[in-house]
Amino acid sequence: MMTFFLSSVSLLMATGLAALFSRKGSLIAVAGCILAAILGLIPVLASLFTSAAFTLRIGWNVPFGAFSLEIDPLSAFFLLPVFLLSPLAALYGQAYLQNQGGHAKSWFFWNSLVASMAVLVAARNAVLFLVAWEIMSLCSFFLVVCEHRHAESRRAGWIYLVSTHLGTAFIVALFLLLGNSAHSFDFNEFIRSGIVSSPAATLLFFLSVVGFGTKAGFVPFHVWLPEAHPAAPSHVSALMSGVMIKMGIYGLVRTLTFFNAYPFSWAAVLIAVGALSGILGVLFAIAQHDVKRLLAYHSVENIGIITLGLGTGLLGTSLQLPFVAVIGFAGGLLHVLNHAVFKSLLFLGAGAVALRAGPRDMDRLGGLLKRMPRTGIAFFIGAAAIAGVPPLNGFVSELLIFYAGFDGIVAGSVPVVAATVAAVAALGLIGGLAVACFTKVFGIVFLGEPRSREAEQAHEADALMTVPMLVLASLCGIIALASPLILRVFKGILPGLTHLSAAECSFRLDRAAHTLEGFLAAAAAVIVMATALVWARRRLLSGRSQTVVVTWDCGYVKPSASMQYTSSSFAQPLVDLFGSILRTHKHLEAPAGHFPSIGSMRTHTADIFRRLLFDPLFAAVQHALIMGHFLQHGRIHLYVLYIALTLLILLAVKLQ
Amino acid sequence: MAFPMDSLLVCVVLIDLALLAVNRLVTLVRIAALQGVLIGGLSLYVGGADAASILTATASLVLKGIVFPFMLMRAMREASINREVEPYIGLNLSIIFGLALLALSLWLGFKLPLPVAAASTLIVPVALFTILAGLFLIVGRLKALTQIVGYLVLENGIYTFSLAISHQSSWIVELGILLDVFVAVFIMGVITYQINREFDHIDTNQLSDLKD
Numbered sequence: 058m059m060t061f062f063l064s065s066v067s068l069l070m071a072t073g074l075a076a077l078f079s080r081k082g083s084l085i086a087v088a089g090c091i092l093a094a095i096l097g098l099i100p101v102l103a104s105l106f107t108s109a110a111f112t113l114r115i116g117w118n119v120p121f122g123a124f125s126l127e128i129d130p131l132s133a134f135f136l137l138p139v140f141l142l143s144p145l146a147a148l149y150g151q152a153y154l155q156n157q158g159g160h161a162k163s164w165f166f167w168n169s170l171v172a173s174m175a176v177l178v179a180a181r182n183a184v185l186f187l188v189a190w191e192i193m194s195l196c197s198f199f200l201v202v203c204e205h206r207h208a209e210s211r212r213a214g215w216i217y218l219v220s221t222h223l224g225t226a227f228i229v230a231l232f233l234l235l236g237n238s239a240h241s242f243d244f245n246e247f248i249r250s251g252i253v254s255s256p257a258a259t260l261l262f263f264l265s266v267v268g269f270g271t272k273a274g275f276v277p278f279h280v281w282l283p284e285a286h287p288a289a290p291s292h293v294s295a296l297m298s299g300v301m302i303k304m305g306i307y308g309l310v311r312t313l314t315f316f317n318a319y320p321f322s323w324a325a326v327l328i329a330v331g332a333l334s335g336i337l338g339v340l341f342a343i344a345q346h347d348v349k350r351l352l353a354y355h356s357v358e359n360i361g362i363i364t365l366g367l368g369t370g371l372l373g374t375s376l377q378l379p380f381v382a383v384i385g386f387a388g389g390l391l392h393v394l395n396h397a398v399f400k401s402l403l404f405l406g407a408g409a410v411a412l413r414a415g416p417r418d419m420d421r422l423g424g425l426l427k428r429m430p431r432t433g434i435a436f437f438i439g440a441a442a443i444a445g446v447p448p449l450n451g452f453v454s455e456l457l458i459f460y461a462g463f464d465g466i467v468a469g470s471v472p473v474v475a476a477t478v479a480a481v482a483a484l485g486l487i488g489g490l491a492v493a494c495f496t497k498v499f500g501i502v503f504l505g506e507p508r509s510r511e512a513e514q515a516h517e518a519d520a521l522m523t524v525p526m527l528v529l530a531s532l533c534g535i536i537a538l539a540s541p542l543i544l545r546v547f548k549g550i551l552p553g554l555t556h557l558s559a560a561e562c563s564f565r566l567d568r569a570a571h572t573l574e575g576f577l578a579a580a581a582a583v584i585v586m587a588t589a590l591v592w593a594r595r596r597l598l599s600g601r602s603q604t605v606v607v608t609w610d611c612g613y614v615k616p617s618a619s620m621q622y623t624s625s626s627f628a629q630p631l632v633d634l635f636g637s638i639l640r641t642h643k644h645l646e647a648p649a650g651h652f653p654s655i656g657s658m659r660t661h662t663a664d665i666f667r668r669l670l671f672d673p674l675f676a677a678v679q680h681a682l683i684m685g686h687f688l689q690h691g692r693i694h695l696y697v698l699y700i701a702l703t704l705l706i707l708l709a710v711k712l713q
Numbered sequence: 714m715a716f717p718m719d720s721l722l723v724c725v726v727l728i729d730l731a732l733l734a735v736n737r738l739v740t741l742v743r744i745a746a747l748q749g750v751l752i753g754g755l756s757l758y759v760g761g762a763d764a765a766s767i768l769t770a771t772a773s774l775v776l777k778g779i780v781f782p783f784m785l786m787r788a789m790r791e792a793s794i795n796r797e798v799e800p801y802i803g804l805n806l807s808i809i810f811g812l813a814l815l816a817l818s819l820w821l822g823f824k825l826p827l828p829v830a831a832a833s834t835l836i837v838p839v840a841l842f843t844i845l846a847g848l849f850l851i852v853g854r855l856k857a858l859t860q861i862v863g864y865l866v867l868e869n870g871i872y873t874f875s876l877a878i879s880h881q882s883s884w885i886v887e888l889g890i891l892l893d894v895f896v897a898v899f900i901m902g903v904i905t906y907q908i909n910r911e912f913d914h915i916d917t918n919q920l921s922d923l924k925d
Binding site: 694695697698705708709 | 821824825848854
């Protein structure tokens with residue numbers, strides 16, 4: 058089985074290299090990516106369905122390193138989005154980049170990114186993990202600055218590079234501490250060394266939350282997401298948001314398996330982080346006007362939902378509530394897969410819109426459903442899924458987290474009730490706001506009348522771009538329908554996390570699966586009824602005269618596109634409600650006089666964490682470093698003095 | 714056995730101090746050469762009579778006593794320069810610094826653990842002091858030529874240090890170091906000449922204007 062995996066990774070690297078040197082390289086690379094994904098899915102599915110673990114250990118001439126790979130069900134579950142989404146996004150990207158003028162060399166970084174993520178998830182040695190982690194960060198940086206001729210892209214790239222490395226610093230510290238206590242850098246040794254909950258373990262947990270949270274996008278470490286995603290090409294945003302940020306979640310979950318027990322405070326921290334990320338993510342999303350920036354904030358929100366699930370699971374484990382533990386983790390992990398599917402679908406849709414209609418600013422789009430029907434329908438399904446509308450996949454995973462949360466509320470003891478009520482309330486608020494936000498996106502972009510000439514002249518994207526979107530859209534439905542089946546996959550994953558036996562896990566999973574089946578039956582009934590209603594409407598209307606008029610034609614003499622809702626005006630009630638958090642800047646030029654001629658309003662919502670936390674922090678660091686600038690004066694003999702003094706002091710200290 | 718060796722080592726220390734105190738470049742080069750010869754002789758004394766140690770000692774004597782002074786004198790003639798004017802650190806202050814460095818190296822040298830017992834307890838402190846004196850010349854002096862001499866003195870210190878553990882280190886390593894030093898002095902001599910031709914002086918502090 059590992060042969061398949063290794064050949065998949067080497068195929069990715071080889072075809073990636075071909076993209077660097079050959080002129081037809083991008084085609085080779087995309088074909089390689091697809092083939093590698095098929096090869097890679099074989100061990101992944103085998104491990105998921107049989108709960109087996111496949112291992113491979115090769116010697117490696119790196120200090121403390123070992124080329125130690127293993128595909129257990131947890132790794133396989135995170136490999137699933139890697140191998141599922143990368144070929145679809147690659148197909149799309151091939152067509153997308155062709156319209157953007159090539160960038161053939163970027164496929165090297167694309168394939169390396171996919172390969173590094175695959176190795177990262179399968180790595181069982183801290184050194185190998187960090188190497189893969191670093192390759193992943195660097196490749197994604199190069200993909201973000203793909204359009205490096207724009208200053209905006211370069212700036213976004215630097216922000217991403219700095220934040221990812223700050224996060225990596227925490228992860229390095231985490232593994233050094235773990236390796237120090239286990240006397241080995243093998244993950245299995247970490248588990249065997251049996252780290253019990255103690256202040257030291259809490260430090261490890263803190264390091265992993267900050268380090269992996271930076272990659273995943275926990276508030277307040279999310280600041281790179283709204284910069285990097287709009288700058289990157291759409292298929293890259295799709296892969297980064299759909300798959301790469303989940304590597305942060307994977308790292309966190311994998312770190313959790315190293316511990317023997319979890320204190321209650323950790324669960325509280327995760328629930329708080331999840332609630333904060335989820336609520337702030339969706340709030341900032343509502344206030345945005347750039348589709349891709351909005352989607353980036355939604356990634357923060359969904360990472361928050363995932364973390365709420367994990368936090369609830371942790372809570373159940375720490376207080377011996379098996380059902381809360383099993384279903385909480387299951388909901389969080391299932392949302393990883395779901396978010397990967399619908400978020401990449403939405404990014405691909407946003408890219409198709411940007412390519413065909415031009416502006417990324419929503420207020421210059423509109424009416425695209427009639428011009429780009431396939432993209433529109435796919436985007437609609439993705440939007441409904443991310444907003445948690447039944448019967449799509451986003452609903453299923455959020456339902457599981459709710460289910461675990463309500464079960465915790467019933468449990469009775471005060472801390473559990475407080476934590477689960479917080480989780481459930483946060484999740485409810487997030488869900489409601491997400492619906493509002495995607496109503497806004499879909500309504501402004503796809504419905505109504507075009508607000509600009511570019512939007513008016515938009516036409517449907519190439520088949521290579523729409524087919525991956527439609528595949529992803531159908532996956533949104535398929536995952537939801539198959540969710541009782543998928544839940545059974547978790548019985549191989551959860552024992553390591555919940556410290557319950559496989560039988561205990563599968564008993565609880567079966568209970569949840571039965572509940573889901575009931576919901577799915579209800580959903581099926583609704584679908585049948587809706588289909589019947591549509592059919593009845595057709596039937597009633599057939600044979601009668603129908604007229605098609607422009608949207609907003611109700612009684613106005615001269616309808617114009619500018620009388621429609623804008624993204625600012627649609628979001629205004631919510632933005633005003635949360636004004637104290639969002640701190641939106643309004644530039645209002647109110648119409649004056651009895652016959653007003655000019656009036657305009659613009660809103661702009663900057664990231665408060667960037668403005669109030671990171672900008673001052675980095676300015677202070679820069680200020681401190683500039684004070685040391687006098688040390689660098691260009692006089693070589695003084696540099697020699699520095700070196701000599703350093704060595705002398707080191708020698709003196711050592712001999713002390 | 715220790716007596717002639719220790720007196721040689723004391724001479725090396727005195728030469729180090731003298732290097733810090735002179736400002737005539739000719740004298741500087743001459744006493745640096747004298748130090749090289751002394752240390753070469755020391756290595757003959759310590760190393761015994763086998764072919765390898767005689768070979769390295771002879772090579773070191775020839776290079777440090779004849780070849781280097783000759784090359785440096787020529788560079789001096791070509792650059793028509795003979796005095797260190799206005800060093801960063803004055804000559805009297807340099808000697809005081811030198812004494813402080815001597816104290817430091819004695820302290821460090823007696824504390825430094827060695828894999829094998831040295832032929833004399835003085836070797837390590839003297840080697841350290843010579844290294845530090847060479848570094849001091851590089852840091853505290855203005856002319857490129859003085860800095861080259863500082864580099865040579867530094868190398869003398871390292872060579873002395875190797876005497877302390879001479880039974881461990883292979884003669885091929887010694888020869889390699891000598892070759893490195895030879896090439897370095899050769900190149901530095903040429904560069905000094907080029908700097909002088911280009912800028913009409915060899916003051917290194919003005920070269921810092923070249924930084925970006």
